[in-house]
Amino acid sequence: MNLDVLESKPRSLIRALKAGDRRAIGRAITLAETDQARITGLCQEIGPHTGHAQIIGITGPPGSGKSTLIDGLISTLRRLSHTVAVVAVDPSSPISGGAILGDRLRMHSHNADDGVFIRSLSTRGHLGGLTPAVHSIIDILEFAGFGRIILETVGTGQSEIEIAEIAQTIVVLCAPGMGDHVQTLKAGVLEIADILVVNKADLAGADLTVQQLKAMLALRPPVHGQVPVLQTTATTVSGLDELVDAIVYHGVKDGGDSTRRRRERTRRLLASRAGALLQERLLRHGDGNLDAICDTLERGERSLEDSARDVLKLKYT
Secondary structure, eight states: OOHHHHHHOHHHHHHHHHTTOHHHHHHHHHHHHHOHHHHHHHHHHHGGGOSOSEEEEEEEOTTSOHHHHHHHHHHHHHHTTOOEEEEEEEOBOTTTOSBOOGGGGGGGGGTTOTTEEEEEEEOTTOSSSSOTTHHHHHHHHHHTTOSEEEEEEEOOHHHHHHHHHHOSEEEEEEOTTOHHHHHHGGGTGGGTOSEEEEOOTTSTTHHHHHHHHHHHHTTSOGGGOOOOEEEOBGGGTBTHHHHHHHHHHHHHHHHHHOHHHHHHHHHHHHHHHHHHHHHHHHHHOOOHHHHHHHHHHHTTSSOHHHHHHHHHHSOOO
16 A cells, blocks of 8 residues: 555555554554644544453563563563553654664564564654653554553653553563662552553562562552562562453453543643643744733842733733
């Protein structure tokens, strides 16, 4: 299928996506990364047909074995006949601007499987942990028929906040010997984790790490619900069946009785996107009213808080 035709004829692209055409999926994702204005129309068309896939966020520090674990998760989910897409988000390379792929090459052993789609993305200078295009990309993959979509990010503070705005099920990885990381979990990731995993459980200190995590969970407000702490050794697939069971169970539970949580996630997502749009328009427009607000702030006549509220009263279309 001619990709230029797909790009010039949105209906043809939508039909190809619905049929699961891999080149069409790749082309649509490239458009989402490079031309957000054009992809918006496509997402408006396919939006009513999305919302059924389980979005699984997997985060953790470098060295926790995320890529090896995800490779094992793909195999386990496929054995259970689930279709799987992986969106792996990396900081941009400071030299090339491209995604730093690292150990993700091993995931591409699944490339011949039509039930698996893997894409690495660059943040392209975005200051947060996730690229702004990721929302559109998830819609594209879901419309193309993938029932489990794995979103992998490096465990930095901002990515942990942003992944909570997107994923329904959040898996947080640790590994033995990461004492400092475990001690800081309670300040961030512990608040969003649905499943905690101690990977590389064949290494010394794994049991101690599990005990530390359980002790921290005991201090978490009960409103967050029960969080399982699992052990895996991804290189030998040990514990992966239990992890998949926990992920699938959480997806069913979240879909059935967590309306409040889904609404909170939608509100966070909407607030985040609205804030990004406002920032983009404020920096792009040459507006006399905005300059007047800047003048009063610089002269000390208005506080930053009051000036920000004045900005919210401005109308940009």
